[in-house]
Amino acid sequence: MIDTIVVGAGIAGIATARLLHSTGRRVVVLEGRDRIGGRMWTDRTAGFSVDRGASWIHGLVGNPLTELVAGVGMRTVESTVGSFQAGGRPIANYDEQYGLLDEQAASRWVADVEAADRQLQAAVAASEPGANYAQATERALSALEWDPERKARVQEFYRHRIEEQCGAFIEDVAAHGLDEDTIDGDEVLFPGGYDALPRALAEGLDIRLGRTVKAISWSTSGVHVETETESFEAANAVVTVPLGVLKAGAITFSPELPEPVSSSIDRIGMGVFNKVFLQFRERFWPDGVYAIRQLGAASVPWHSWYDVSAVSGKPMLLTFAGGRWGRQIETMSDEEIVTSVLASLRRIYGDAVPEPVGHWITRWGSDEFARGSYSYIAAGASHADHDAMATPVGGVLHLAGEATWSVDPATVHGALLSGHRAAERVLGRPVALGSLLDVVAPSATPE
Ligand SMILES: Cc1cc2nc3c(=O)[nH]c(=O)nc-3n(C[C@H](O)[C@H](O)[C@H](O)COP(=O)(O)OP(=O)(O)OC[C@H]3O[C@@H](n4cnc5c(N)ncnc54)[C@H](O)[C@@H]3O)c2cc1C
Missing domain, CATH: 3.90.660.10 (Polyamine Oxidase; Chain A, domain 2)
Incomplete structure (x- = not known):
């Protein structure tokens, strides 16, 4: 009997599986691709x-x-x-005529972004529910008595910052969309390549590649997971597929995912x-x-x-x-x-x-196993939607992955921490994240 099926061998799935495995649980990871790592590749x-x-x-x-x-x-x-910082490390900035900004002009540019950012913070704080990031930036810039070209340059920068941080158009992102974006x-x-991390953490785990999960049935007594060719029974499951895969309905859940999980999946953007x-x-x-x-x-x-x-x-x-x-x-x-x-x-x-x-x-x-790059807070969604997505279902089904982590979604560490949370929920007790680095003793017996 399998204790836990983990769907997806990205960093969230591997972290969940490794932490559970380190306590002696029998874990099987089902991965649709022919490689591990997911969006670490x-x-x-x-x-x-x-x-x-x-x-x-x-x-x-x-x-x-x-x-x-x-x-x-x-x-x-x-x-x-x-x-996507304006200042900090050496950046060669080029103006609208393709000329290099000299040191003074570059400092003025960084100061402009910093001044606009201060206004933006206030504009975001004052934004109505449902407002988008473009509206917040317009309000911020309108408070500054600058000529139109100076404002347009910062507006363009904001647009690109959102595109890089969220992978989305500035009008599609919530005004609060970058609130948690601290470095x-x-x-x-x-x-040596970033996927060395999931590879190292995957050692010793039972990961089955080329297994695309199509359907998951759940009840309070366990889960039944189907791939194209096989089916598995387990006490519980942790599903770490990307938000884009869930949105596309590529996995059928029966019964359907309940609230608040399902509407959070709808509201968050990919x-x-x-x-x-x-x-x-x-x-x-x-x-x-x-x-x-x-x-x-x-x-x-x-x-x-x-x-x-x-x-x-x-x-x-x-x-x-x-x-x-x-x-x-x-x-x-x-x-x-x-x-x-x-x-x-x-x-x-x-x-x-x-x-x-x-x-x-x-x-x-x-990419059919990603259907997007990472999640963002779409206009109408909130940070709380990320965590709500991970609300345990029937005590047996847990979602994890970058989109379920509200503090730092869209990151590797957010995905990792969501896997840690899922493992703790499965175990019903804390497990140290540091035990990811423990060597699993072959004699470990199930708890
Ligand atoms: C271009 C790009 C650049 C990025 N840059 C950074 C960066 O510099 N720093 C940073 O911190 N983050 C970055 N990120 C985000 C980071 O990669 C992700 O947040 C993180 O890797 C997500 O891990 P995960 O385990 O949640 O999901 P994934 O890594 O996507 O893992 C989910 C797994 O589920 C599998 N799967 C999907 N459908 C099925 C199915 N039906 N059955 C079985 N398996 C399935 C997938 O193949 C995948 O292996 C970037 C992402 C992209 C795309």
Whole structure:
């Protein structure tokens, strides 16, 4: 008899399974893909790491990942720009005429964002229920006596910040959509690839790949889980599939998921955020720069390029397409996308931009096991909806995953912590997160 079936072998599912396994529970993980890690996915086909999903730890301070990645021996490189900050680390900002902002102009730009952010905080606090982020930013900017071009530049920045943080169009996100978006400490990337973490934590677990779960029946006495070809009985289940998969109804629940779980699934949004990596033979952008940022009207559709050469050891830039543009690029060919990115870079650097020698492009929106990149608080939803999604069902069914964690949704650490919570709910008692690093004794007997 299986104690717990975990659906999904992303970081949330693996954390749940490992914590339960460490107490001696019999756990089976069913994963639809032919690999583990889910939205942590390192492509090593070129002989170096390219993280197609998550790549940054967003803030090392107070983050459970800091200890975990050290514990499994992963090497990190500091790269504190993954969270779309205006200032902080060296960023080469380009104006509407593609000219580099000198030091003074860059400081004025950062001060503008900071001044607008202060107004934005007040505008968000005063926003009506159901208001969207665009309305809050308009209200914030209207309180500033600036000329229209100065305001437009900050408005464009806000639009892109939302696209990157939420994978959504600014009008679709709740005014409170970025309230929890705090970063404490440096951010880091992983030269060995971020999916080394789920791989390490998966060791010794019973994970069955290529098992797409289609139906889950539940009653207070247990669960019955069906894949395309097999069925499983267990005392309980933890379902960690992405919000996009739940929204699409790809798994049938019977009885249907009750309130408040079902309406939270409807209200929370699933964003699309895609990555385009370009590898060059030689670098053509300034030395020591963490990010290149195009400001103002010229920042559509491409606006930010991150130097991720330290990860691969090759000259590489990473740019993002989020929200509507993120969905649109999924209808374009690789060649069209690369040509479009190069056109934007050449407006800044001219003929110095050579043809890339390699590219990697993601299409998370059309990935059937993700159906989007990560969750966001859509207009009309609230932070509480994330936790409400994880309300235990019938004492036997638990949802986990980044979308169920209200403090830091859309992150690896949020997903990990949601898996920890699910394990504790299954056990009915606390279990230390640190025991993820324990070696499971082969003699462990079920509790
Ligand atoms: C492009 C991109 C960049 C990101 N960047 C960062 C970053 O820099 N830092 C950060 O902290 N976070 C980042 N994130 C978010 C982070 O990757 C996720 O929050 C986290 O990995 C989610 O983990 P999870 O376990 O909740 O879900 P997932 O990793 O998606 O795991 C769910 C698993 O369920 C499986 N599954 C789906 N349907 C079925 C089914 N029917 N049957 C069986 N299995 C199924 C999936 O294949 C998957 O393996 C990024 C995400 C994306 C897409």
